[in-house]
Ligand SMILES: Cc1cc2nc3c(=O)[nH]c(=O)nc-3n(C[C@H](O)[C@H](O)[C@H](O)COP(=O)(O)OP(=O)(O)OC[C@H]3O[C@@H](n4cnc5c(N)ncnc54)[C@H](O)[C@@H]3O)c2cc1C
Ligand SMILES: Cc1cc2nc3c(=O)[nH]c(=O)nc-3n(C[C@H](O)[C@H](O)[C@H](O)COP(=O)(O)O)c2cc1C
């Protein structure tokens with residue numbers, strides 16, 4: 001029965017064989033997962049956020065476990081755009097859909113990065129990381145100020161004809177305003193949420209558990225927050241939405257689609273189960289079949305609100 | 310940012326393993342024996358990530374992350390079969406408590422083998438293996454394989470007798486065993502480094518060191534090795550989320566610049582590559 005379900009979706013011009021991507025920073029540069037699954041079983045993956053130059057991260061401790069979640073303050077440690085294009089991309093099988101994530105400190109270097117990435121036919125789309133919660137400058141500054149966000153998206157839009165996604169921060173008062181700004185500035189889609197700004201303390205040592213003091217919370221603990229924000233964003237814009245935050249099971253993913261997401265990204269769950277992306281994709285198709293949806297795309301927005309039949 | 314150790318020989322797998330045995334070994338220590346389908350075998354120093362709780366509790370999200378555990382001993386599975394692989398674990402928190410509570414017949418998810426291995430002992434040298442607390446578990450395979458080629462000395466230490474692991478297994482090997490406890494409840498009273506200093510004073514072929522244990526202990530071994538110009542390999546026990554190089558959470562600063570991933574380039578490093586000062 002599952003075979004008869006059409007699993008394809010279109011995420012702002014990126015044709016995906018199924019709606020499951022894996023999230024930036026949780027899937028390395030892809031090849032790390034080759035021992036565990038056929039990467040082509042995913043809709044695609046978003047590579048670790050890149051900067052123009054290679055970049056080193058924060059001192060340890062960088063991670064800590066919290067109730068049903070984890071904190072991280074890695075700080076966009078990455079190999080830089082040139083090593084990504086020249087060394088890592090060529091290692092990936094041709095049928096794997098790769099989305100590149102850009103990180104910068106001003107619109108100029110975001111744009112330069114996007115321009116460079118756009119030269120590669122292997123890059124299916126670009127995700128602007130406007131939401132890293134624990135880098136001293138850049139990222140979240142853009143995701144928290146609608147005017148700066150608009151400028152950033154416009155600037156990058158001007159240099160790329162690739163499908164352009166914007167990854168939003170949950171650390172804002174009105175997510176719908178941020179979503180509207182992206183739509184108005186030329187984004188083809190939005191992804192939300194990035195990790196939630198958070199903190200944890202070790203009482204015995206009286207020290208913050210992370211060297212960076214603040215970190216980003218991810219995992220099942222943030223899923224209901226992410227779901228709420230996807231729902232609100234979906235009410236506000238008509239560009240497609242990619243739901244991210246605490247997705248561990250096919251049912252979790254379906255919830256995001258029902259609330260208006262066209263696709264989803266699986267993040268922290270990859271650390272526990274490196275084949276989780278494939279399992280979620282298969283489970284979504286099985287859900288669609290079980291509930292009589294001929295296409296998984298029909299799940300998008302199919303929430304039954306109170307009072308509706 | 311890499312080291313000179315041999316790369317991990319086998320592709321890691323993700324499988325459900327069956328608990329064959331989970332025996333108490335002194336207060337708070339457990340010997341967990343798993344039947345792992347298709348296990349490719351591990352090199353000395355390699356580890357697995359064990360998900361706390363049985364896999365029937367797949368919905369469990371708290372505690373969330375898998376726990377790194379050294380492969381204590383075990384051979385590769387015969388083709389199409391399962392291998393019996395042993396782990397020695399100490400209950401230090403909620404994750405290890407759940408692992409200690411697993412009953413025979415339950416199944417558990419794991420990913421492995423992971424990480425780099427100790428470079429083998431050099432024939433003709435005196436290999437001195439220093440294990441502290443849970444670090445002892447990383448050294449058994451090295452001691453066992455090394456004994457055929459070289460003079461192997463093992464120093465195992467812990468705070469108290471109950472914190473030691475696997476002592477009887479080491480004593481059954483063709484190696485020279487020294488036990489230390491800080492409270493004197495077993496072996497000589499003191500630290501592993503006291504026993505190490507004494508061994509190094511005794512006449513004999515040139516020594517090389519292998520150490521795994523708490524960071525201050527490994528740092529002390531690294532200092533001794535540097536002072537006496539000895540080769541020293543250490544196996545680090547950093548916090549980990551994934552274990553296979555994608556979360557970047559296990560980074561350790563290295564002298565060649567920047568950070569190295571303990572789960573991928575490590576856990577085994579030449580001691581002089583690690584920037585010890587300021588490590589948590
Ligand atoms: C390569 C490697 C091999 C190891 N081998 C063994 C072994 O053979 N036997 C054994 O008893 N222990 C071993 N450890 C340590 C073991 O992983 C920790 O004691 C365990 O993760 C603690 O989990 P917990 O839930 O009981 O403690 P908690 O304090 O509740 O743990 C909370 C979090 O911290 C992490 N954590 C805490 N302490 C450590 C630590 N020392 N190392 C890594 N992560 C830690 C946990 O993974 C978890 O995410 C090894 C660690 C590493 C890195
Ligand atoms: C260790 C770690 C590193 C991350 N690095 C990035 C990154 O480089 N760029 C980015 O856009 N998001 C990054 N994220 C955020 C995830 O992509 C995702 O938005 C977030 O974790 C929420 O989803 P989850 O709960 O499924 O993990 C990272 C998350 C974690 C846990």
Ligand code: FES
Pocket residue numbers: 548549550551552553554555556557558559560570571572573
């Ligand atoms: S534990 Fe994730 S990169 Fe090492």
